[in-house]
Amino acid sequence: MLNFSFCSPTYFEFGKGTEKEAGALVKRFGTGASGAGAKILLHYGGGSIKKSGLYDRVIASLKESGIAFVELGGAQPNPVSSLVYEGIELCRKENVDFILAVGGGSAIDSAKAIAAGAVYDGDFWDFFCGKGVEEALPVGVILTIAAAGSEGSVNSVITNDKTQEKRGCGGEVLRPTFAILNPELTQTLPPYQTSAGSTDIIVHVLERYFSNTKEVEVTDRLCEAMLKTVIYETPRALENPDNYEARANIMWAGMVAHNNLCGVGREQDWVSHGMEHPLSAFFNATHGAGLAVICPAWMKFVSKINPFKFEQFAERVWDVKGVDEGIAAFEKFLKAIGMPSSMKEFGVREEDIPKLIEHVGVGEEKTFGSYVKLNASDTEEIYKSAL
Amino acid sequence: MLNFSFCSPTYFEFGKGTEKEAGALVKRFGTGASGAGAKILLHYGGGSIKKSGLYDRVIASLKESGIAFVELGGAQPNPVSSLVYEGIELCRKENVDFILAVGGGSAIDSAKAIAAGAVYDGDFWDFFCGKGVEEALPVGVILTIAAAGSEGSVNSVITNDKTQEKRGCGGEVLRPTFAILNPELTQTLPPYQTSAGSTDIIVHVLERYFSNTKEVEVTDRLCEAMLKTVIYETPRALENPDNYEARANIMWAGMVAHNNLCGVGREQDWVSHGMEHPLSAFFNATHGAGLAVICPAWMKFVSKINPFKFEQFAERVWDVKGVDEGIAAFEKFLKAIGMPSSMKEFGVREEDIPKLIEHVGVGEEKTFGSYVKLNASDTEEIYKSAL
Numbered sequence: 187m188l189n190f191s192f193c194s195p196t197y198f199e200f201g202k203g204t205e206k207e208a209g210a211l212v213k214r215f216g217t218g219a220s221g222a223g224a225k226i227l228l229h230y231g232g233g234s235i236k237k238s239g240l241y242d243r244v245i246a247s248l249k250e251s252g253i254a255f256v257e258l259g260g261a262q263p264n265p266v267s268s269l270v271y272e273g274i275e276l277c278r279k280e281n282v283d284f285i286l287a288v289g290g291g292s293a294i295d296s297a298k299a300i301a302a303g304a305v306y307d308g309d310f311w312d313f314f315c316g317k318g319v320e321e322a323l324p325v326g327v328i329l330t331i332a333a334a335g336s337e338g339s340v341n342s343v344i345t346n347d348k349t350q351e352k353r354g355c356g357g358e359v360l361r362p363t364f365a366i367l368n369p370e371l372t373q374t375l376p377p378y379q380t381s382a383g384s385t386d387i388i389v390h391v392l393e394r395y396f397s398n399t400k401e402v403e404v405t406d407r408l409c410e411a412m413l414k415t416v417i418y419e420t421p422r423a424l425e426n427p428d429n430y431e432a433r434a435n436i437m438w439a440g441m442v443a444h445n446n447l448c449g450v451g452r453e454q455d456w457v458s459h460g461m462e463h464p465l466s467a468f469f470n471a472t473h474g475a476g477l478a479v480i481c482p483a484w485m486k487f488v489s490k491i492n493p494f495k496f497e498q499f500a501e502r503v504w505d506v507k508g509v510d511e512g513i514a515a516f517e518k519f520l521k522a523i524g525m526p527s528s529m530k531e532f533g534v535r536e537e538d539i540p541k542l543i544e545h546v547g548v549g550e551e552k553t554f555g556s557y558v559k560l561n562a563s564d565t566e567e568i569y570k571s572a573l
Numbered sequence: 574m575l576n577f578s579f580c581s582p583t584y585f586e587f588g589k590g591t592e593k594e595a596g597a598l599v600k601r602f603g604t605g606a607s608g609a610g611a612k613i614l615l616h617y618g619g620g621s622i623k624k625s626g627l628y629d630r631v632i633a634s635l636k637e638s639g640i641a642f643v644e645l646g647g648a649q650p651n652p653v654s655s656l657v658y659e660g661i662e663l664c665r666k667e668n669v670d671f672i673l674a675v676g677g678g679s680a681i682d683s684a685k686a687i688a689a690g691a692v693y694d695g696d697f698w699d700f701f702c703g704k705g706v707e708e709a710l711p712v713g714v715i716l717t718i719a720a721a722g723s724e725g726s727v728n729s730v731i732t733n734d735k736t737q738e739k740r741g742c743g744g745e746v747l748r749p750t751f752a753i754l755n756p757e758l759t760q761t762l763p764p765y766q767t768s769a770g771s772t773d774i775i776v777h778v779l780e781r782y783f784s785n786t787k788e789v790e791v792t793d794r795l796c797e798a799m800l801k802t803v804i805y806e807t808p809r810a811l812e813n814p815d816n817y818e819a820r821a822n823i824m825w826a827g828m829v830a831h832n833n834l835c836g837v838g839r840e841q842d843w844v845s846h847g848m849e850h851p852l853s854a855f856f857n858a859t860h861g862a863g864l865a866v867i868c869p870a871w872m873k874f875v876s877k878i879n880p881f882k883f884e885q886f887a888e889r890v891w892d893v894k895g896v897d898e899g900i901a902a903f904e905k906f907l908k909a910i911g912m913p914s915s916m917k918e919f920g921v922r923e924e925d926i927p928k929l930i931e932h933v934g935v936g937e938e939k940t941f942g943s944y945v946k947l948n949a950s951d952t953e954e955i956y957k958s959a960l
Contacts, residue, residue, distance in 0.1 A: 187588070190587050192585045194581060200838065201574070201576025201838075401819075401822070403806060407802050412794070414794050415790050418790055431787070439791045451587065451821070451825070
């Protein structure tokens with residue numbers, strides 16, 4: 187096991203009806219939300235939280251706690267930089283000192299980027315080009331989809347809508363101070379979103395599971411536990427969308443999958459995410475659906491070179507024997523939950539592949555990934571196999 | 574799944590040589606350790622940290638960071654109230670504002686009790702008689718044995734050496750601010766302590782695993798992951814005490830087992846701990862060894878009344894089928910790692926049982942536990958079967 191530091195200080199309020207705690211939690215965790223003139227930014231996506239009544243319940247809770255707020259809606263899947271700039275300007279103008287994100291990974295990631303940018307003199311995009319985030323406004327979260335794990339993570343992923351680059355940044359100050367997780371809020375998700383969310387959770391685990399670090403039984407077992415949970419519960423949630431218990435198990439697994447408890451003490455890979463990002467950026471693929479195509483293609487390529495972890499994956503996660511059998515079981519599962527198996531479904535053609543590789547930023551000498559280090563030719567081969 | 578709150582804000586520094594970070598971490602997490610006149614209390618157990626050289630390394634790290642300190646050694650297994658009183662007095666006299674515990678659960682639990690008592694006007698024992706802990710000095714930890722999980726938990730267990738009562742208390746303010754976990758420090762443990770530590774970890778999980786809350790797959794799987802890890806790694810640590818990887822996996826599992834990630838959203842039981850406490854209090858049984866006797870006896874009794882969770886335990890944890898077969902596999906494991914199977918090994922005779930039951934505080938009407946609610950007669954039957 188490698189040396190590591192781990193700290194996951196987010197306060198989680200989990201369960202039915204917990205969004206009514208929003209006001210009280212903002213008061214508890216907001217640095218100065220109750221101070222004179224200070225207010226919070228309520229940041230969310232499209233109309234779904236208004237249709238579902240969640241918006242009204244959150245507003246009522248904030249008002250009950252005497253929290254002043256301004257609003258910014260419009261965070262879209264694959265959230266964009268132009269909205270982040272708008273949010274930063276609003277925060278400065280309105281003396282905002284806390285951001286409450288209501289939504290999925292998009293609203294939360296957008297909120298994190300605004301939080302970092304609002305207290306930074308330069309261009310927030312610097313943080314997505316390698317600059318460390320040292321300071322940010324505190325962020326709280328009300329989660330409406332189990333997927334990105336952003337509710338407990340240090341990460342934010344934003345698409346620059348001028349350049350179409352989709353990039354991530356991370357920093358301990360971006361971890362939400364609190365996160366409200368009510369599985370009921372996910373019961374109205376369409377099946378495709380449910381499945382894409384579960385796929386995202388699964389791949390968050392796999393990026394950490396496929397590691398060359400030996401003898402890390404405790405995190406291996408933890409990873410396998412989260413995988414088995416999501417594999418068991420997703421079909422149950424699809425079969426009966428109102429199955430609260432299935433939704434609850436998936437939602438909590440989504441947090442555990444990405445607050446890095448599954449990744450401590452080991453090398454991590456992150457090739458599948460790197461290769462998926464251009465699919466979202468250029469073709470607006472739903473992130474989890476993009477991963478459903480890329481991850482198995484990656485597996486087939488790297489398992490030939492480094493089969494090390496694949497037999498265990500087959501046996502412990504899928505209860506089958508053999509490297510290829512494990513991957514096949516994974517593909518069969520993805521198909522069963524309605525995920526795509528080809529980049530064609532996003533409109534990607536063979537002639538687009540050079541553009542994808544350029545976005546990944548890999549070259550013949552400049553490799554990425556760690557389970558198997560991949561160069562541009564390897565990446566091309568994987569993309570071709572995913573057509 | 575039941576509604577729950579979860580927050581585990583402790584900062585963990587894990588790995589080889591990490592004790593050299595002690596000074597820097599005290600500076601980072603101590604409220605005013607660098608303030609004029611303020612100092613920390615260095616609290617530890619017997620001579621082992623001096624013999625091993627750990628004491629010297631910690632002192633060097635504190636001095637390097639310019640941390641002023643006073644010392645209190647002498648925390649024993651089943652730590653006692655008289656030392657807590659001594660520590661409280663010392664903290665007050667010396668203007669201590671941070672406590673650094675170096676040792677196992679005993680030194681840490683003792684430090685937590687001192688931390689709560691030092692800022693409380695009344696008798697600290699009030700907290701062990703049901704009073705809530707609202708405030709405490711911050712505590713940091715350097716862990717030397719994987720067992721109690723106190724490095725990441727809200728709990729402290731103290732034996733009142735006037736009355737021989739062994740009691741616990743809990744409160745969020747008692748969670749360590751940081752915990753240094755260096756598995757190397759556990760390589761010198763005698764086999765009996767290694768095994769008793771692993772048993773304690775296992776039973777921390779089992780107290781949460783055996784629950785009547787249905788469909789809690791994510792925590793069930795997590796519990797099983799921690800159990801499988803400790804079951805696999807403990808014989809490896811016994812066979813080769815210097816096996817760093819085995820020690821590392823056990824140490825991290827010990828934290829995860831008891832920061833309550835394994836217990837969220839479900840009823841918990843805690844009968845085995847309740848029944849073991851008098852064995853430690855009156856007969857000075859090593860806590861884990863006491864649990865090795867009590868827990869299987871509890872299982873045999875309750876599985877007859879409520880077999881619900883036992884088939885899953887057998888199948889998923891021990892890879893056997895059948896309620897009794899699972900319990901038998903657990904007993905076989907405990908025997909193989911050198912744990913006792915009878916209370917006689919601690920000197921308990923049948924005529925001592927009424928005293929044990931009185932300590933548990935159970936009556937014919939007043940039950941305890943939740944997986945199966947037990948009264949005094951049930952408790953007596955379990956104790957008798959453990960003779």
